[in-house]
Amino acid sequence: MKAIQLHYPPEWAHCYGCGYLNPMGLHLQTYWNRERKESRTAFTPSPHHTAIPGFVYGGLLASLVDCHATATAAAAKADAEGLDLEKTPLRFVTASLKVDYLKPTPLGPELVLVGRAREVKGRKVVVEAEVYAGEALTVRGEAVLVQITEGFGG
Numbered sequence: 001m002k003a004i005q006l007h008y009p010p011e012w013a014h015c016y017g018c019g020y021l022n023p024m025g026l027h028l029q030t031y032w033n034r035e036r037k038e039s040r041t042a043f044t045p046s047p048h049h050t051a052i053p054g055f056v057y058g059g060l061l062a063s064l065v066d067c068h069a070t071a072t073a074a075a076a077k078a079d080a081e082g083l084d085l086e087k088t089p090l091r092f093v094t095a096s097l098k099v100d101y102l103k104p105t106p107l108g109p110e111l112v113l114v115g116r117a118r119e120v121k122g123r124k125v126v127v128e129a130e131v132y133a134g135e136a137l138t139v140r141g142e143a144v145l146v147q148i149t150e151g152f153g154g
């Protein structure tokens with residue numbers, strides 16, 4: 001299965017969190033499960049992603065939620081409308097991002113993010129995401145994503 005971010009055309013693939021053309025980026029790769037209507041990604045923070053020794057920097061966790069949510073929005077919208085992302089790439093940007101840090105996230109283990117679309121309406125998708133370190137749910141996020149077209153920001 002191909003990661004959602006790998007469907008982005010090159011002009012939309014420079015994002016620090018998930019762009020495959022950003023050499024310094026995190027290269028997050030999100031996968032969509034059509035049966036479960038759920039997205040997943042995994043990321044192992046590096047030692048320099050430290051907040052307090054032993055724990056992950058919250059800004060990084062927000063970035064993971066952000067980029068996982070944008071990809072989840074594309075997949076959920078494609079799923080809802082029966083579109084093939086290979087033929088019709090969809091790209092969303094973050095309009096709003098809320099992150100709740102439920103408990104400190106340990107630095108070392110792989111983190112798993114799970115995402116679900118709570119609302120798909122027009123150009124807007126609302127996504128809920130969770131970050132797990134092993135069995136522990138450490139972060140819960142919510143994002144409003146808005147679909148953009150060519151020429152965004154111009």
Ligand SMILES: CCCCCCCC(=O)SCCNC(=O)CCNC(=O)[C@H](O)C(C)(C)COP(=O)(O)OP(=O)(O)OC[C@H]1O[C@@H](n2cnc3c(N)ncnc32)[C@H](O)[C@@H]1OP(=O)(O)O
Nearest residue numbers: 012015066067070092093094095096122123124144146152
């Ligand atoms: C180019 C690819 C980059 C991908 C990077 C991936 C993640 C990122 O880091 S993105 C970077 C950070 N984000 C940005 O820079 C976005 C900056 N903001 C913008 O460009 C615009 O405000 C934008 C596109 C989000 C929305 O503007 P616009 O296209 O005019 O949408 P608009 O018609 O106002 O709103 C559409 C819907 O979204 C909702 N919405 C818009 N902004 C918000 C918000 N801040 N909070 C909640 N809802 C919002 C509106 O209420 C509306 O909902 P509904 O259809 O239910 O009425």
